[in-house]
Amino acid sequence: MSHAIQHLLIGGLIIMTTGVSTVTKANDLKMTIVNPKNLYDPTPNGYSTAVIVPSNARVAYISGQGGQDATGGLSPDFAVQVRQAYANLRAALDGLGARPDQVAKLTIFVVDHDMSKLEVLTRNVKEMFGNTLPAQTLVPVPKLAIDPMLFEVEAIVMLE
Template identity: 35%
Template sequence: MKRTAVNPWAWSLNFGYNQAEIVEGTQRHLVCAGQTAVDAEGNPQHPGDMRSQIALALDNLEAVLGAASMSLANVIRLQIYTTDVDEAMKHFDILGSRFGPLEVAPPMTLLGVTRLAIPPLLFEIEATAAD
């Protein structure tokens, strides 16, 4: 898979994402459902703790990707939903620590919502991946 960043403006790079990417030479696409801070039985974890919820949501995303023989390096698009945009952005270094070493900056959208499907949850991340 070949990825070519498209950034007519550089400001998004400060937030860890490209404005767009041209993705060529893929064979498989994986569309992941929103991953949240739940345990293996679907029980919400870390109520009120945005940082821990982001970390666990990313762990769960990595588990889904791994089950498809992929990793965060294969992610070509992120959609993020949070009940508190300001609080989530304070902890975006977690995303940087996971995606940065892989040298990928998938295009993303961050949306503030009034609530997620399960009320104690504060953060949900959807991904599209390809290889």
């Protein structure tokens, strides 16, 4: 796919774009990252505007991973929970035989979100995904499945 896509159909919305990069997989599956030049550049904040998964790819859905360690322990510290949740997401990817650059979409849930938490979130997502930033949605919530949980991340993954 060229670096200059003229029209991209996403959910019935046509977006004019020239900012497209393609991540090539070993068996020629290509996930295309789209960051239209006429929209705010989300990459400094650790995500991409849109990701296209090819129609011939298998897709896996990873349920929400919280900050529990292997014993079920949960730190009261937000940054520790975020770091552990991404470690848990990595373990789930490993279980699928997938890599972080195969993640197309993240949805993250943050209890009592405020702007002070963005630095922690951005740092962790960039550490895990590098330059292959998935599409991402942050959902502020009043609470999660259990009271001490402050963070949860779920993922949609393209499998080879």
